[in-house]
Amino acid sequence: MSRTPVPIRLPEGRLEAVRIVPEGSQPGLAPIVFLHDALGAVSLWRDLPERLCGALGREGLAFDRLGFGRSDPRPVPPDGRFLEVEATERLPEILRQAGVTRPVLFGHSDGASIALLFAAAFPAVPAAVVSIAAHVFIEDVTLAGIDETARAWERTDLPARLGRHHGEKAESVFRGWSETWRDPRFRHFSAVEAIRSVRCPVLVIQGEKDEYGTVAQVEAIATAVSGPVRPLVLPGIGHFPHREDPGRILAETERFLSDFGV
Numbered sequence: 001m002s003r004t005p006v007p008i009r010l011p012e013g014r015l016e017a018v019r020i021v022p023e024g025s026q027p028g029l030a031p032i033v034f035l036h037d038a039l040g041a042v043s044l045w046r047d048l049p050e051r052l053c054g055a056l057g058r059e060g061l062a063f064d065r066l067g068f069g070r071s072d073p074r075p076v077p078p079d080g081r082f083l084e085v086e087a088t089e090r091l092p093e094i095l096r097q098a099g100v101t102r103p104v105l106f107g108h109s110d111g112a113s114i115a116l117l118f119a120a121a122f123p124a125v126p127a128a129v130v131s132i133a134a135h136v137f138i139e140d141v142t143l144a145g146i147d148e149t150a151r152a153w154e155r156t157d158l159p160a161r162l163g164r165h166h167g168e169k170a171e172s173v174f175r176g177w178s179e180t181w182r183d184p185r186f187r188h189f190s191a192v193e194a195i196r197s198v199r200c201p202v203l204v205i206q207g208e209k210d211e212y213g214t215v216a217q218v219e220a221i222a223t224a225v226s227g228p229v230r231p232l233v234l235p236g237i238g239h240f241p242h243r244e245d246p247g248r249i250l251a252e253t254e255r256f257l258s259d260f261g262v
Contacts, residue, residue: 013072
């Protein structure tokens with residue numbers, strides 16, 4: 001298994017990116033592109049990219065979005081268009097510079113929302129989407145979960161824990177997430193209509209006990225997309241299924257890609 005840095009530079013700054021190449025990987029298979037969550041980074045995937053790419057014999061690409069992890073800081077705070085900007089402006093350029101033409105998009109939370117919006121904007125590009133805990137609209141539980149995490153930011157060692165992955169950008173990462181999602185102007189965000197043009201196979205995974213969303217998210221995605229979809233709600237699992245039950249996520253992803261011939 002090798003991890004090779006990939007030089008990615010956007011107009012706003014440099015991104016930290018790594019290509020994952022398992023031994024015996026098959027060049028003809030669609031590579032997996034990992035899209036992290038709202039507080040995430042390459043390092044917070046832990047060993048999942050290596051495990052998944054190794055199990056599937058596929059190359060992978062993982063990167064820190066602008067302002068996260070070891071990428072350059074964001075020049076300006078995110079606004080209500082941040083998911084659309086990531087999906088339709090930044091991700092296409094990242095894939096171009098990395099030489100990825102037909103990816104399997106594997107996204108968690110905000111990263112899953114970005115994956116779905118990309119697949120809607122460029123329906124001929126993705127081979128498939130694995131969506132874990134995506135948000136396609138805002139629920140009361142979403143805001144309640146963010147409020148709880150905001151209290152943890154003030155009362156626990158959460159700043160230090162995020163600092164291990166984002167360095168001096170940790171507070172910017174946290175504020176950008178908590179303030180944008182709780183902004184009253186963002187309350188009516190919905191991607192349901194936008195994702196109707198998604199036609200690649202989609203695996204929609206959510207924990208039954210997700211702190212930030214209900215199974216209504218799964219139902220909305222499964223109903224909206226135009227292509228084949230496989231919904232999967234995991235009993236007893238929260239917002240991070242790939243951490244809480246990584247073996248299940250690997251097995252379900254492998255089965256999904258095999259069943260749809262991806």
